Amino acid sequence: MHMLGEDTHSNDVEVTWEDQERINKFSRLHAALADVEEEMQVRRTEREELEDLGLEIELLDDDTVLCVCVC
Template identity: 45%
Template sequence: MELLPKGQKNSAEVSWEDQQKINEFSTHISKKDILTAELEKLQTEKEYIDDLSMEIELIDEDDNVDYKIGDTFVLIKQSEAMERLENQNGYLETKITELETQIEGLDSKLGALKKQLYAKFGTAINLER
């Protein structure tokens, strides 16, 4: 089975070093996909917590609210619930920042590898999705 257009031959010789770069590119893409999925999940969770915080702020400070810890709901004061939500929000912001930094690092590595591989193989290699 030939994947190149009719009449076009693959003249690029793939060395061991080139194959290692291609493998490294593939590994980085896989890591980026995993980190991106995790980032989206954390951003969604942060949005839910922001919405929940706004709703709980409307409740009187002396009132109790149901707060889920694990699989159990417990009654806690509104002020304590707000404090817990703020702590969770801070934790999520830290994790989101870490993931964004990791993704940026992978993007720079992927860009460098793309440049090297396209310089050698030109149109004989496709690194785009």
């Protein structure tokens, strides 16, 4: 909101083409970083689940028959 009599252009900032390109590049890299961090979290969770399954398999009695289906 602007007050009456206030210069509405006083907050405008000039951005050079080079600066805008840098801003755009930063934005793309930041988005890519967020994607990678999200993928890392998914993989980390998957790894933890696989480790838990590995421990469960180790805890099975030797007499227990284990059937593994590889699809």
